[in-house]
Each structure stands twice: as C-alpha cells, then as structure tokens.
Amino acid sequence: MTELVQQRPGPESVTEIEAPLEVFDEHVRPVRRRRDFGALFGVVWIALVALAALLAGVLPIPDPNEVTNSFSAMPSADHLLGTDAIGRDVLSRIIYGARVSMAVAIGATSLSLLIGVTIGMVAGYFRGAADATSSLFVNFMLAFPPLIFLIAVVTALQPGLLTLVVALALVGIPNFARVARANTIAFADREFVTAAKALGARPLRILTRELLVNVMLPILSLALVVMATLVVAEGSLSFLGVGVPPPTPSWGGMLAAGRESLSEEPQLVLVPALFFFLTVFSFNRLGDWARGRVGRESSI
Amino acid sequence: MSTGTEPYVDDVVVDDAGQQESFLEVENLRVWFGTPRGMVRAVDGVDLQLRKGETLGVVGESGSGKSVLSRAIMKILAPNARVLDGSRIRLDGVDLATVNPKKNRHLWGVDLSMVFQDPMTSLTPVITVGKQLTETLRYHLDLDAKAARAEAVRLLRLVGIPEPEKRFDQYPHELSGGMRQRVTIALAISCSPKLLIADEPTTALDVTVQHQILNLLRDLQASSGMSMILITHDLGVVAGRTDNIAVMYAGRVVEMAPTRRLFSHMRHPYTRALIDAIPKLDHPSHTRLASIPGRPPTIVDPPPGCSFAARCPSAQDRCTKETPTLVTTPDSERHSAACFFPLGTPEGDVARRRNIEAGVTAAGTPVLSGVTV
Amino acid sequence: MAGSGTAHLRDEDDIVLSVRNLTVEYVGSRGERVFAVSDVSFDARRGETIGLVGESGCGKSSVAKAVMQLPAPTSGSIVLEGAEIAGVKGAALRRQRRKLQMIFQDPISSLNPLRKVKDIIAEGLRVQGGTSKKEVAARVQSMIERVGLDPDTAADRRPHEFSGGQCQRISIARAMVLDPEVLICDEPVSALDVSVQAQIMNLLEEMKERYQLTMVFIAHDLAVVKNLSDRIVVMYLGKVCEVADADDLFASPAHPYTRALAQSIPEPDPEAQIQEAALSGDLPSPLNPPTGCRFRTRCPLAQEICATDEPEVREVRPGRFAACHFPLDESATDEPPLDASADLDHSAERAVVA
Numbered sequence A: 001m002t003e004l005v006q007q008r009p010g011p012e013s014v015t016e017i018e019a020p021l022e023v024f025d026e027h028v029r030p031v032r033r034r035r036d037f038g039a040l041f042g043v044v045w046i047a048l049v050a051l052a053a054l055l056a057g058v059l060p061i062p063d064p065n066e067v068t069n070s071f072s073a074m075p076s077a078d079h080l081l082g083t084d085a086i087g088r089d090v091l092s093r094i095i096y097g098a099r100v101s102m103a104v105a106i107g108a109t110s111l112s113l114l115i116g117v118t119i120g121m122v123a124g125y126f127r128g129a130a131d132a133t134s135s136l137f138v139n140f141m142l143a144f145p146p147l148i149f150l151i152a153v154v155t156a157l158q159p160g161l162l163t164l165v166v167a168l169a170l171v172g173i174p175n176f177a178r179v180a181r182a183n184t185i186a187f188a189d190r191e192f193v194t195a196a197k198a199l200g201a202r203p204l205r206i207l208t209r210e211l212l213v214n215v216m217l218p219i220l221s222l223a224l225v226v227m228a229t230l231v232v233a234e235g236s237l238s239f240l241g242v243g244v245p246p247p248t249p250s251w252g253g254m255l256a257a258g259r260e261s262l263s264e265e266p267q268l269v270l271v272p273a274l275f276f277f278l279t280v281f282s283f284n285r286l287g288d289w290a291r292g293r294v295g296r297e298s299s300i
Numbered sequence B: 001m002s003t004g005t006e007p008y009v010d011d012v013v014v015d016d017a018g019q020q021e022s023f024l025e026v027e028n029l030r031v032w033f034g035t036p037r038g039m040v041r042a043v044d045g046v047d048l049q050l051r052k053g054e055t056l057g058v059v060g061e062s063g064s065g066k067s068v069l070s071r072a073i074m075k076i077l078a079p080n081a082r083v084l085d086g087s088r089i090r091l092d093g094v095d096l097a098t099v100n101p102k103k104n105r106h107l108w109g110v111d112l113s114m115v116f117q118d119p120m121t122s123l124t125p126v127i128t129v130g131k132q133l134t135e136t137l138r139y140h141l142d143l144d145a146k147a148a149r150a151e152a153v154r155l156l157r158l159v160g161i162p163e164p165e166k167r168f169d170q171y172p173h174e175l176s177g178g179m180r181q182r183v184t185i186a187l188a189i190s191c192s193p194k195l196l197i198a199d200e201p202t203t204a205l206d207v208t209v210q211h212q213i214l215n216l217l218r219d220l221q222a223s224s225g226m227s228m229i230l231i232t233h234d235l236g237v238v239a240g241r242t243d244n245i246a247v248m249y250a251g252r253v254v255e256m257a258p259t260r261r262l263f264s265h266m267r268h269p270y271t272r273a274l275i276d277a278i279p280k281l282d283h284p285s286h287t288r289l290a291s292i293p294g295r296p297p298t299i300v301d302p303p304p305g306c307s308f309a310a311r312c313p314s315a316q317d318r319c320t321k322e323t324p325t326l327v328t329t330p331d332s333e334r335h336s337a338a339c340f341f342p343l344g345t346p347e348g349d350v351a352r353r354r355n356i357e358a359g360v361t362a363a364g365t366p367v368l369s370g371v372t373v
Numbered sequence C: 001m002a003g004s005g006t007a008h009l010r011d012e013d014d015i016v017l018s019v020r021n022l023t024v025e026y027v028g029s030r031g032e033r034v035f036a037v038s039d040v041s042f043d044a045r046r047g048e049t050i051g052l053v054g055e056s057g058c059g060k061s062s063v064a065k066a067v068m069q070l071p072a073p074t075s076g077s078i079v080l081e082g083a084e085i086a087g088v089k090g091a092a093l094r095r096q097r098r099k100l101q102m103i104f105q106d107p108i109s110s111l112n113p114l115r116k117v118k119d120i121i122a123e124g125l126r127v128q129g130g131t132s133k134k135e136v137a138a139r140v141q142s143m144i145e146r147v148g149l150d151p152d153t154a155a156d157r158r159p160h161e162f163s164g165g166q167c168q169r170i171s172i173a174r175a176m177v178l179d180p181e182v183l184i185c186d187e188p189v190s191a192l193d194v195s196v197q198a199q200i201m202n203l204l205e206e207m208k209e210r211y212q213l214t215m216v217f218i219a220h221d222l223a224v225v226k227n228l229s230d231r232i233v234v235m236y237l238g239k240v241c242e243v244a245d246a247d248d249l250f251a252s253p254a255h256p257y258t259r260a261l262a263q264s265i266p267e268p269d270p271e272a273q274i275q276e277a278a279l280s281g282d283l284p285s286p287l288n289p290p291t292g293c294r295f296r297t298r299c300p301l302a303q304e305i306c307a308t309d310e311p312e313v314r315e316v317r318p319g320r321f322a323a324c325h326f327p328l329d330e331s332a333t334d335e336p337p338l339d340a341s342a343d344l345d346h347s348a349e350r351a352v353v354a
C-alpha cells in the first residue's frame, strides 16, 4: 500500500490530454431515417419548375403571347399542352406563369422572412415594450382575412408583380414573427446566452451570433410552408383578376380564363390546376419533412 | 477510510450463506441495440445472483449499462433492444423469458417493481397522487374504493409523507422533489414486491433528501424482507447500504463481492480507480484527485482485449489481446473479478510496478508516479 | 441560522472580491415576491477559492448571477478589485466583465449548439476587442490545448460531438481565454460522473494555480466543495449560516445545519456509521420564509428565541463565524439544549416548495 493521495504536479506540468477524440457516440439515437419519397418528389418538382421559369427565355418554346389560329387545341406535336381559347401555347404560358409563382414564392417569402424574423427576434429578446408593440401589429395583421387584405392592398396600389410580391410579403410577416419570437424566447433562456452576456456581448451581437442560427432552423422549415400558402394566394388573386395584369401569363390567370369554357374544354383548367397542385404539394411536403428534422418543439 | 488493497491474505470468509438459494439469477445476459452505427453492446454477458432479503449495489460510470440491465430484468427494454440467445433471467426459479407478455402486468408491482431517477417519469402529472396509488392497488389487489384509499394513506404515511390525507388529493407538481420520490416509492412498494429495483433513486436529489430516501428504502426493506437492487454511480451511496456490490464497466460486471470485502480487498483496478476519483471529506482541501484518464470505450463492436485496458495503470500486453472473464478469487468464493492482474496479488503488484517504472502502460497510457500500487 | 451580518468579512489589502448585503428578489409567475437571497456577504482574497454550499433552491445560483450582474441584484454592493460593479452599466461594465467570468452547471446548454468550438472560445476576445485576428486564433489554439482537448480535432467541431466532461472543458476555455481575475463556477461538476468530475476538478485547480485565479465555487456536494475551497460559506434559504476554513468546517460544525449536511454525506466506507435522519422535512418556500432564524422549522436545537430574533453572523470561535443563537461547540453532541421547547409548531410552516 502506498499513498492514496497523489502529489499535485507543479503548474508547469501538462494537463493530461484526453483519449483521441472520436465522435461522441455513447448515446446514439436509435432513429432509423426513412426515405421520404414525398419530399424527394418535392425537391425534384420544384427544381424543375424553378429551372424552367429561369430558362423560359432560352427554351425552344413559342412566345406565350403569340396568337395562333388553332383555338383551344388539344395537345399536339406543335403545342405539347395544346393552346388556349385565343390560340396561345399553353406550355409556354405555364412556363412563363411559373415565373410569377416562383417570384412570389421566393421573393415574397424572403421579404416577409426578413421582416418577420427581425420583428419576432427583437420582440422575443427584449420583451417589454418592443414585444407589446409587435404583438399589437401581428394581431392586427392576423385579424384581417388575408384575401380581403390582399385585395384591398393590391387594388389600392399600382397593379403589377412588384405590388403583388410586397402585398404577399406583408401577409407572411405575422407567421415568421410569431415563430421567431417563440424560439427566441426559448433560446434566450439557455445558458449559452447568459454566457455571451457574461463575456460582455451586446444585444445585437447576441441576436446575430448566438440566437439567429438557432432560430433560423425552424424558420426555414416554416418558410417552405409559407411559400405554398403564398403561391396559392397569388393564384387566388390572379384568378380574381387583381393579380398580375394580363397579358402577362400566370397560373391563376389561366385558371380564370379557362373557367368560362370548363365544360367544353376542361383541359384549359386542368393543366394549370395540376401544376398548381403539384407545386403547392411539393412545398408542403418539403416543409413537413424539414419540420420533422428540426423537431416538433421549435415550431410555432 | 481504510480501503487500501491488502496483500494477498488468507482470511477466507466463512460462507455460511453460500448454500442459500439465489432469488434472482441473471446468467450471461446480453442486450444489444441495433443503431445506424452498428450494434451497441449495452449489456454484454452479465452474471448476477441476489438472495432473498439482500441488497445488491450496481455501480459504474454513465453508459456502463446499469439502466439497461435493470430494464432487462423488468422486461421494459426499448423496442430496438435485442436480448441475445443464451441470456437467462430467473426470478424465484421462474425464467422470466417464459412469462407470457400478457402476464407482464401481473409481474410488475407484484413480483418486481422499480423506482426511477426522475420521479416525474413514473408519476402521471394530471392525476392526483392518491388516485395513482388507489388505481394500482385496485388493479393488483382487488380492493374496493374505500379499502384502497385507506391502504394508500397508510402507504403515504409509511414512506414518511406528513399529513397523508391532505397529500392524497394533490398533484405531483405540487410536491417537492423529495416528496415526489417518496410517492414513487410508495407506488413501487404498494403491492409488496419481492424485488425492488431502484435505478439512481437519489441522483436528482440533495444530500439531505438523498439521506432520507436511502434510509427509507433500507427501513422498508428491513420490514418487508424484499430483495433490492440499488443502482448508482456513487460508491458512497452503496458502501453502507448493500450486502453485495457489482461493479459494471462497458456492459460487463468487472468485479463482484460482498460489500465489506469489496472495500477491503479490492481486486479490480477499475474499482480502485473509481474510489480514488471521489473527493473525500477527510482529506485535506486541495488534495489532488486521482482521476481516471480518458473515458469509457466505445461499445459498438468493441475490439478484443480488456475494455479497461486503455485507462488501466496495470495494463500489460496480454490485456490488449485477450478479454478477461469474471472468475472467483481463490480466497473467497463470493468474490470475483475480471482481471488478469488483480490488485493485491503477486502478479498484479508486479504488473503495476513494471508500468510505474516504465512510466507508461502496455496500452500506451502514461502512468503518474503517484498511482496507487 | 440564517443570518445577516458582516462579522466574517476581512479587512485586508488583498481582497479581490467583496460582496456585501447582497439581496436578490424575483417576481414569481403570479406576481408574488421570491426571496431568493437575503443579505448575504462574503469576500475573497487573491488566489483564494470560496466555496458556496447549500441545498437546492437556497440561492447559490442567484448569488452567482447577481455577482455577474446577470441580472443586477436587487440591492447590495459588489466590489471587484476596489471598484464597485453593482449597478454599473454599459461600457464600464463590459470592461469589468473581462475580469469576472463564469462557468455554468449544464455543460450542454451553456454552449451554443450551432457554433464551432473555436468560435465559442474566441467570442470573449472578439467581444472585448483589441486583439488581432491572428492573436485570437493563437490564443484560442493554446487554450484548447491547455484544457486538455486536441486542438487539431476539436477546434472545428460543434458541441454535440463532445461528451459532458469535454463540453465543460470548452466552457472553462471560453472563460479563461479572457484571463479573468475572478472565476465563478456554478456547479460545474454536478452533472458529471465521478471520474470525469475528478478530471474537471483537477483542471480547475491547475488553471487556478497557473493564472493566480480567485474562485467562487458553488456545489451541493460537500466533499467536492471542500476539496477545492480555502474558505466555505454555507447557505440556507437565501442566508449565510456558517463561514469557516475548508479544513475545519466539517470536522467541527458550529451551525446545526452544517452538521446535518455533514451527516448526510454518503461516505465510500462500509464501516462508516449511518446517521438516522440527519435532517427531516423539506426546505421551506422562499415565498414566505420563516421568521427569525430561517432554519428553525427543521432545527433540532430550535428555541423560542429562534422564531422571534434573527441570529446575526458572529465569531463563535476564533476564525469561525456562524449565525445561530445556540452554536455547537467543538465537541458537539446531538443533544438539544435541556429546555428544548417541543411546543414550537413546526409542521404548519413546512410549506412545500412546489
């Protein structure tokens, strides 16, 4: 038997280096990731639509506003998806129409994400007056039926793509603000935020360096769902004739135009409707998948 | 504390209880988990015996498999667990694997019962304490409402809850952590189980409350004669309160002995290291602690060799190539250890001296000169 | 117990941190006042470690946070190297933060899960400014190494890839990279296994020696606190009970609460005598603390005076400070004083801490 007590080495001695670092695997989560075919389809479909919208100018398709004299034709080699009531190529109009949908999906969502997250994070972090003001705004926005709000805004302003994007962005803001606020409150309680304060970090730095990344995960999954909603909203507005003004092609406008001859030429409604459905479905499935990965607790 | 490892003395303990039959027998228990990274060998060949009315302490670091072992005995393993062939758990002579899953409910509470670390996991937050107790009592013991209530109040008083009639109608969140743990203990003993498994029952509690709860468990056991398994990572908790101790490391039992013997004739270097790492109240302040270098090994497809070799100050070449099995020590039938170079034996002393002189073990770990011989 | 008073404060030149009459009150969820810390004082010499022990909910973390000004205490004075920091704000406080750092209990939640280890450790230097990018990188590198991690593999990983003990090493590096004067450790080893606990405790001791650190070390494990501390402050329900040198405190407690704590420690020795209920009941609610001595609802020595007069911290033996009307003497037994009044109705006041 010798000493149980070890001598403390002098301050110069090197701290024992831990065993070689390997990824911490003591508590492996037993989840087996199942392949989500819906989400996989979503990625492919949205990539296709976005690509087509982007490349519309260089694709070998006729001008979307070029009028031929085969009216409401069924699909043929010349017109892969047929023509509409005044003889324009449907495929071309679908592809150019995708530009509107994508501009709305990406432009309006980004804009409302930017504003909504800023409002939500400031409200959630500072609470107090900032929180009260922003909840007032958010609740005010939520109190309007969105479609009525949109029609009011769009009719009051100059019609056009930009107006549409701005109006739709406004509609999306409360969603982002709410989720951002809830997540900011949850993370602001964590000790790493206290630690940052202890280091002397200012609020802006804490918001951007510590909180933003953590809040963005659930926000990005929400963004996909919001995209779906906004695409639908844009369709509804164009359908009602207050979206992008004709002759600019848009899916909602095509639906509206085809509505009059629904019984005789159902394809004029069915084709844009199908594109609509698949796009919205894709965004929603991707959103679900993303939310599943982020974890339930952080959404709304 | 005099827990030094005595030289290889011949104080063969008179094993008067040796003949008595084991109440719980675990034989070659292997529980593996299928994960994306491979098979996690959480429990990998455990043998245990526990006699009627006795308390077995199970100690080991986090991840050593203590909870999986107790869940395997309780038959409440996670769905991805695989109990390998050849594993056997017998309770009072009955092989638990043969118990029809439908009858498990009658096993729980009546034969086997468990207290968890976090009392909230075994209490339903939306049901009053009294209702949870009476429901269990009525299900298992077939009592009418009035009798169940009387029995529940008696149990609450038994576990030291003041004003049990008042507490009866409270919800778990209205109680302090210590009180909640008392309620879970009341639930666990409500049907007079023959074996109580307490999985870290006091880890979440303060020292003063821990002391009360451990004393309560001891008193309940003394009056009911049940057997008990007390799981903890704190050797201090089991030292004064168990008859036998099993030390687990990386899914295996590496040393098992009657409590007093374990502390006086420690054979396994890991047990020694575990004790040395604890700060002691009777050491002067600023005493440097003998920490165990590194951390527990991965238990996904472990390589051959002793699982403690990378951290063991006695490790020799043999330890990195062969896996030691749990064998009885020659001087006591009830003391076994899984080590090629046990402490307090001539070969163990030689091995450790050699490493100290070389300054490094066969596994390449530096040995500080202050390490206990 | 449970006293106010400053008799235990030292009037010496090398006092680095001095906390006086610290009070922390919270507003609870229903608007009620929570008396978390009431009139606590202590001080620390340069290079000294002050241990803070007590049961869960006695206000240890509240003291730590108040000293850190996170948030500022309800009242009281905190003097760091001669400068008052209580109530200081803005840039002045930011400068003081460099000297005052903290390590938290939960190794996982105290690190941002989405930032790389090197960024987590560099944060303090970047926030404080005045260090070139190159120097930041060099200091982070050497600090990672100094806390026992491998800089090549650890720097670019994120916290979830590390075990609890390794995360605590990262926390220590984050605090130490600023080269603080005072390090406050709020239960840094409570969430760790014994073996990892020993590694972290040894690391803290090394850091302390290397950097001449003054530490405030909080834990509920008495043996852990004793091992690291020079002087120990025992707290109960937001008040100071007893202050003594680490080596003397548990050998001969002067305060009944300290004795109860000491008797509750599970010793890793099968021969050790196990005490019957060292302390019964629960901690009373800080919403409505008992009058007089806050420990009286559980104190075996309580007398009538304990309910009416609050004991002040006073020197009960040379170098030993306790807040008790009937301090134990050095050869204390468990016997209560002869006229112990059994008629004090304790149970009514045993409010449950929900």
Ligand SMILES: Nc1ncnc2c1ncn2[C@@H]1O[C@H](COP(=O)(O)OP(=O)(O)OP(=O)(O)O)[C@@H](O)[C@H]1O
Pocket: A025, A026, A027, A028, A029, A030, B033, B034, B035, B040, B041, B042, B060, B061, B062, B063, B064, B065, B066, B067, B068, B069, B078, B080, B081, B233, B299
């Ligand atoms: N359902 C599961 N799937 C995969 N691995 C698991 C599962 N349950 C447990 N494990 C693994 O089994 C090993 C043993 O776990 P166990 O919970 O028994 O440890 P323990 O000794 O109780 O530790 P602690 O002191 O932390 O409670 C761990 O490595 C753990 O990650």
Ligand SMILES: Nc1ncnc2c1ncn2[C@@H]1O[C@H](COP(=O)(O)OP(=O)(O)OP(=O)(O)O)[C@@H](O)[C@H]1O
Pocket: C026, C027, C028, C029, C034, C035, C036, C054, C055, C056, C057, C058, C059, C060, C061, C062, C063, C220, C286
């Ligand atoms: N933000 C808060 N709002 C209201 N009450 C609080 C708040 N923080 C702490 N408390 C209360 O103040 C008291 C002291 O809490 P504190 O966290 O300081 O105790 P502690 O000694 O650190 O306990 P533990 O050992 O559990 O960490 C407790 O009763 C607690 O419930």
Ligand code: SF4
Pocket: B268, B269, B270, B306, B307, B308, B309, B310, B312, B313, B314, B315, B316, B319, B324, B338, B339, B340, B341, B342
């Ligand atoms: S001496 Fe060898 S067999 Fe024994 S514990 Fe150490 S490494 Fe394992």
Ligand code: SF4
Pocket: C001, C002, C255, C256, C257, C293, C294, C295, C296, C297, C299, C300, C301, C302, C303, C306, C311, C323, C324, C325, C326, C327
């Ligand atoms: S004797 Fe009185 S003053 Fe001293 S601790 Fe007990 S109750 Fe408090």
Ligand SMILES: [Mg+2]
Pocket: B066, B067, B068, B199, B200
């Ligand atoms: Mg466990």
Ligand SMILES: [Mg+2]
Pocket: C060, C061, C062, C186, C187
């Ligand atoms: Mg605390």
